[in-house]
Amino acid sequence: MDFDLLNEWQQEAVQTVDGPVLVLAGAGSGKTRVLTSRVAYLVNMCNIDPYNVLAITFTNKAAKEMKERIVSMLGPIAYDIQISTFHALGVLIVKENYEKAGFKPNFTILDSDDTLTLIRKILKDLNLDPKIYNPKAVRNQISGAKNNLFDSKDYSRYANSEFEQIVLKVYEIYEQKLIVNNSLDFDDLLMIPIKIFKKHPEVLKHYQERFKYILIDEYQDTNEAQYIFVKMLSAKYKNICVVGDNDQSIYSFRGANYHNILNFEHDYPNCKVIMLEKNYRSTKNILSAANNVIKNNKERKDKNLWTDNIEGTKIKYHRAYDEKDEANYVLSEIKELIKNGEKSRDIAILYRTNAQSRNIEEALLRDNVPYRVIGSFYFYNRKEVKDLIAYLKIIYNPSDDVSLLRVINVPKRGIGDKTIKSLTAKSNLENISLFDAIDSGKEQGFKDLILELKELSEKITLTELVDVILDKTGIKAELESEKSIEADIRLENLEEFKSITKGYEESKGIVSLEEFLNEISLVSDVEEYKNNEDLVTLMTVHSAKGLEFKNVFLIGLEEGIFPHQNSFFDAGELEEERRLCYVAITRAKERLWIINAKRRTLYGLDSVNPPSRFIAEIDSSLLDADSFEKEVVNKSYSIDENIEYQIGEHIMHNNHGEGVVVSVEDKVITVAFPHPIGIMKLIKGHSSFHKI
DNA sequence: AAAGAATGGCTTTTT
């Protein structure tokens, strides 16, 4: 372990062991290194029992990385250190104290989709129109309450408006359902431990004694529940070190409150504050641009990142004609980079909203540039995978209504609305789960199947269980008989799922269903586990936080997109957009492109957007704006309104190839292109296509 | 109950 590699501020952050410590770590200031070194220092130099150390992160990925690094520094002794996300720690505490919170040991975890399903069902059972009472809004309201540690009782004191009264009603039922279903939602994983701590001081004391030294990463992103949770755990010994950057707080829409980090000194009066302002990541130009942008925020702690790195190239600014042109520009720049020997894995394309990836993907696909899209839940969000997981969940916890509703008729067993209605009535009346309400009919067959699988699940391995499920439920047979490409892809995905369970078993030995479900309930993306391939990375700026790339393309920097139009009317939200922009810029190590489009089709409408205000905030001497107007002239489209079309005529389109006119209207024609483009409306006489 | 048609809504989302 080589502490000499740390700069003076980093060393101080590592070696200030006792008492509260606040580390304000700017982007690229070696934060991760400080965290891992500090843990190593505690164990190695201060003789602190690894069992007494707790390190909390927000993502599984961060936890996994930290664990790996510390294991490589300390050896196997590091496995005794509790390094996990807030939520994984919550699961651990609930597992160890389930009966104190009214749960059974085989509880399952609902993700936010499951939660929404449950809320939709409750609204339906209450005969409330989801058009008037938007299920998502209800869910967000309940989740927001839980993040602030308000249970339905607390909430009832604040519910005034008619909508809030409805939410209250739903919230009360929702709480009951979770207990009957023996299920916890994400928010419960924090709220329930806190409830236990408050009600059972001896339990809190137990964890305080266990976790004498606490480290929290990304502290600016903690919400009220996490804040209280940490405060309670650290109250006795106050050996708490929080690391974060208020300028990178970008999750307030999920309840994160960066005032937690700004107020730390106030909460822990004798704390030591350490500023990490030396940046090791980016060139001077990139860093200056980031500083230029963020200094326009009013609500922040003044801090200025600096670096010894070279000045570097200027930031390339390109204004494209439209979103297709934007994608083509990115493509041509990437091809140029790769031609010059750059690796694909050193290139990232960042955007504000997921919908923006589409055009880029099309361009990259067209030219066979290998890429991956992060965070679009490709895998776990697939229907067949969700169905399989629902089977696993209901086998483990038959009271799980959400999973039951998902798969009771998958594959089709002739169980429909009527059956569900009568089961629901019975379950509501007797306060039992839907599963327990089953006592006859076709649904009895389903119940027996689950019970049979449950018994089996205790005897065979996880991967074998998956096989048996696919077999006995008829999922496999149904897909195999379909003989379509889509069905084949689904089967492949299910095979892929088996390779995940196999992977678990290979690395951990026998994995129980319980262990597996706990883990995958808290993981949203399998891609987290493979990033060695040489691929261009596409992702939202949010998902890019904590990462760095040699070359970064920041696309869609337009008013309305970035900053997003929803933030226009709220100063606080605009500042969050600016922080997001700061995060985006500081991802780049060597080269940064800022790109936008003059016009863009958004939600099917054509819009013309001015360049983002954030571009104007960057000193123009840092920008290398290319002659985009020239580009536009080259690519400009003209329209000849005099051309008429007949149904059945063939046309050739610059981007989509040959197509057939299928209908003719006043100003537009509809053209059918071969799969996968399909039907498109085109403006008559547009120069992007011509008759053939 | 299942399949096809229409409606609507829409940022970000570590867990």
Next chain:
DNA sequence: GCCATTCTTT
């Protein structure tokens, strides 16, 4: 313009 959910038809 695209998806998911809900409505309508068979």
